[in-house]
Amino acid sequence: MTHTQTASEPATDVDDVARVVTSDGDRVSDPRLSPWIADVDLETLRGLYRDMVVARRLDAEGVALQRQGQLGLWAPCQGQEAVQIGTARALRADDFAFTSYRELGVFVTRGAAPVDLVVSWRGEEHSGFDPYDLGVATPQIIIGAQSLHAVGYAMGVQRDGTDQVTAAYFGDGATSEGDVSEALVFASSFQAPVVFVCTNNQYAISEPVSVQAKFPIAGRAPGFGIPSLRIDGNDVLASLAAMRWALDHARSGRGPAFIEAVTYRMGPHTTSDDPTRYRDQDEVERWRQRDPIARLEALLRAEGGFDDEFAQAVASAADEWAARLRHACLNAPSREPLGVFDHVYAEPHTGLDEQRRQYAAYLAGFEAAEEPAR
Structure with a gap:
């Protein structure tokens, strides 16, 4: 499953990726991914859909709370729900994730409560949760630093003699930081049980990925001796399958694995950013046609797993989560x-x-x- 890099394959090519569900919601077979999701049934698909809708609703509420002056900052993740939910659902309960500030779906999937998601953005606590309760480290603000933390934890796991795996989540911009390269060196040299998940959302703040990489980012990992896979990050089943492959590779003692999930950040980098200054609306609309939630809905409808009752139940659950998030924010005690x-x-x-x-x-x-x- 090692990625092969060619000169005809630019970093911005979003079609040369592995997927099992097209943007229209049609199932396709992929020899690398399909075997890893053979057990996925209709109820699993419905659960993935619900998780993505909840994550998007919480994200919208977080943006609204910041605009209303209740949060100091928020890092939107609209459009990136599939890679977050799909990969996080593959993790075992005792695995440990190290994330950036944008992996809202990972936090929710790992059991975060609404209050956990807002108190740090409100400036009340250094971290919104106990990392050991969720199996997720405090989100890292320093770009790429969490990749080193994940490798260090994984090397500790080796010395403990367990089969846990760590996951390092970072964006395409972080791959331009030395920390990520150093993490890849250590992980490869010590065969650390770690999975690197690069969410390529096309922009490092205001710089497009084409400025940072002339070829796919997944092509870098084999240079460190790490197998990699480049997937459609808007395909939640591809994300689940790729992560299952990567976790199995790491857990079985074969060392680290690398996933590049090609997706798009629909909103601003953070609520302090204005993306209209560096990208045009036509580009945004093109990516809107690849929406991960709409894609899974189309698949569910085709397989008879989506009706009005299910849609209403999911919407109600998402609204309830958002109401709890708002309540937690507005009622958070302000310390001295x-x-x-x-x-x-x-x-x-x-x-x-x-x-x-x-x-x-x-x-x-x-x-x-x-x-x-x-």
């Missing part, structure tokens, strides 16, 4: 300003104590200014 220094380090830290003292003096200056003149 000095609380920002709590839980930064596990042990006492003199540098942090000095920063706390300086910040306390700064805040006290405001109190003095507010005292009435005598």
Whole structure:
């Protein structure tokens, strides 16, 4: 399943990918992917559909909350639901994921509660959840750093003698960072049980992937001795199948694997970004025709698994999740300003104590200014 890179295959070619469901919702056979999803039945498909709809509804609510001043920032993931849900559903409960700030679908799939998804974006906590409760590390803001964390954890798993696997999620832009290359070197050298999931959403903030890579990103991994697969990231079944292959490869002691999931970020990089400044609407509309949720709905309809009752149940579940997210955000307790220094380090830290003292003096200056003149 190693990717073969050719000069006629540009990095922006979205058709030269492995898939099992076309953009019209038709099933197709792929010798690399199809064997890994032979057990997927109608109920599994319906579950994947529900997860993607919930993720999209939560994403829309997060954007709305930020626009209303309730969150400091939000990183939209509309259009990327298939790769997030498909790959995360393949993970075993004791596997461990290391993500960027955009993998909302991974958090939901791993059991995050609504409050877990908003308190850090609201600035109330350093992390919204205990990583060991979900099997997901605190989302990494530093681009690509989580790839090294995943490899380090995987090397620890090797020394513990278990068969857990770690998953490193990052975008196409992160592959231009040294951290990702270093992670690939270590993973390959030590045959670490880690799966690299590169979500190629076509843009690293405002730079198109063609500026970073002249050939498919999946073609880089074999240069490190790591087998790779380039898939249609808007095909949730392809994402599930590819991840099952990669996890089996890593879990069986054959070392790391790499997946490039070709998809598209429909919204801005974050809510502080204006994507109309660097891409045209025609491009967005072309990708809208490849929508991952509409694709799975078409497949379900063709196989008799989609009707009005199911659609209403999914919509109601998504709305309930969104209502809980909004409630968690609006009712999140605001801690005292000095609380920002709590839980930064596990042990006492003199540098942090000095920063706390300086910040306390700064805040006290405001109190003095507010005292009435005598």
